[in-house]
Amino acid sequence: MSEKKTSRYAPDLMAGQVALVTGSGSGMGRATALEMASCGARLALFARREEPLEETAEMIRAAGGEAFVVPGDTRDEDSIETAMGRIKEHYGQLDVLVNNAGGQYIAAARDITNKGFEAVIRNNLIGSWQMTRAAADHFMYENGGSVVFVTAISGRTALTGFTHTVAARAGVTGMMKTLAAEWGEYGIRLNCVAPGTIKTEALGRYPIPPERWKQLNRSVLNRMGMAEDIAGTIIFLASDLGNFITGEDIYVDGGETLHMGHDARDMINPDMFDKRERGDGKDE
Numbered sequence: 001m002s003e004k005k006t007s008r009y010a011p012d013l014m015a016g017q018v019a020l021v022t023g024s025g026s027g028m029g030r031a032t033a034l035e036m037a038s039c040g041a042r043l044a045l046f047a048r049r050e051e052p053l054e055e056t057a058e059m060i061r062a063a064g065g066e067a068f069v070v071p072g073d074t075r076d077e078d079s080i081e082t083a084m085g086r087i088k089e090h091y092g093q094l095d096v097l098v099n100n101a102g103g104q105y106i107a108a109a110r111d112i113t114n115k116g117f118e119a120v121i122r123n124n125l126i127g128s129w130q131m132t133r134a135a136a137d138h139f140m141y142e143n144g145g146s147v148v149f150v151t152a153i154s155g156r157t158a159l160t161g162f163t164h165t166v167a168a169r170a171g172v173t174g175m176m177k178t179l180a181a182e183w184g185e186y187g188i189r190l191n192c193v194a195p196g197t198i199k200t201e202a203l204g205r206y207p208i209p210p211e212r213w214k215q216l217n218r219s220v221l222n223r224m225g226m227a228e229d230i231a232g233t234i235i236f237l238a239s240d241l242g243n244f245i246t247g248e249d250i251y252v253d254g255g256e257t258l259h260m261g262h263d264a265r266d267m268i269n270p271d272m273f274d275k276r277e278r279g280d281g282k283d284e
């Protein structure tokens with residue numbers, strides 16, 4: 001690794017380890033891949049679009065790390081098998097899987113069709129299961145490993161307009177806990193990171209005007225979450241720092257799920273809400 005690489009963790013924290021990060025062409029997946037590389041991990045980058053993945057790989061290589069691209073769809077078993085085969089060929093091992101790929105559309109529950117519900121379950125629950133099962137089959141039953149799932153605020157709170165994805169993410173959490181109980185004997189640790197509202201380009205795809213994000217940002221820390229906030233937690237869980245942690249579900253949401261029934265400070269000084277940031281990935 002060259003001197004260009006910077007990390008908040010020790011530069012050899014993940015030395016000798018191979019990590020597969022899904023959805024690593026953008027947002028939190030990219031931030032995680034970059035920081036894992038700066039900790040000495042060798043990366044396999046997985047998503048549907050090759051070009052953004054190549055950009056991430058280039059960024060890693062430019063910083064002196066090692067990465068290669070395996071395009072695929074978490075919903076497609078064949079592409080997952082191909083990816084696992086290529087990782088075996090290229091690195092001969094897989095120690096860490098980050099199931100970060102996902103997405104959904106916003107809709108009122110009464111407007112979600114069965115087909116639409118199923119599409120979101122496939123993208124966010126079944127896709128993660130398929131990746132995890134394949135990683136265990138090909139690598140982790142034999143050598144152990146660590147799996148981190150990126151979910152979303154679910155379980156602790158309702159999120160109207162997102163019934164399908166809340167169901168999927170809560171499903172991932174239940175699956176993770178059960179697998180953690182079953183697979184401890186193979187040395188496989190599994191955990192979830194549940195982001196709150198994180199400032200990535202993805203939020204800009206929602207049909208709301210930028211100024212509305214200030215009001216929607218419910219973090220009590222007076223800022224939006226950043227992709228790096230999530231990356232740091234994923235690495236903590238995936239690496240040896242989290243060696244005795246399995247079956248955990250960590251919310252990284254700036255206190256968004258603290259559930260203030262009503263914020264009475266608004267009656268004392270309404271100006272204190274002015275500092276909230278917009279969340280569509282762009283500047284004010």
Ligand SMILES: CCCCCCCCCCC/C=C/C(=O)SCCNC(=O)CCNC(=O)[C@H](O)C(C)(C)COP(=O)(O)OP(=O)(O)OC[C@H]1O[C@@H](n2cnc3c(N)ncnc32)[C@H](O)[C@@H]1OP(=O)(O)O
Nearest residue numbers: 103104105113115116119120123152197202205206208216
């Ligand atoms: C106002 C916002 C307030 C937010 C408050 C803060 C909350 C923050 C927390 C949010 C948590 C999550 C954040 C993020 O995930 S960021 C990511 C942003 N999302 C995206 O980037 C888009 C992701 N979506 C997709 O990739 C696809 O839509 C999906 C994979 C989910 C489905 O694709 P697929 O190809 O499998 O399915 P089809 O296109 O064939 O469609 C099948 C049926 O699904 C329904 N559908 C699909 N898209 C939509 C849509 N945009 N609107 C309505 N319905 C949709 C539909 O029934 C389809 O069937 P038909 O084609 O027969 O109609």
Ligand SMILES: NC(=O)C1=CN([C@@H]2O[C@H](COP(=O)(O)OP(=O)(O)OC[C@H]3O[C@@H](n4cnc5c(N)ncnc54)[C@H](OP(=O)(O)O)[C@@H]3O)[C@@H](O)[C@H]2O)C=CC1
Nearest residue numbers: 023026027028047048049073074101102152197198200202
């Ligand atoms: N931003 C936020 O506030 C929150 C986000 N989340 C979740 O966190 C994760 C990362 O979010 P964020 O970085 O913001 O979003 P992005 O949209 O930037 O990243 C998601 C990535 O997943 C990939 N992807 C999506 N579906 C598939 C699939 N079926 N197979 C393979 N790759 C896929 C996409 O790449 P490609 O299109 O090339 O396949 C994309 O790069 C997502 O699961 C998201 O739903 C959860 C809570 C809040």
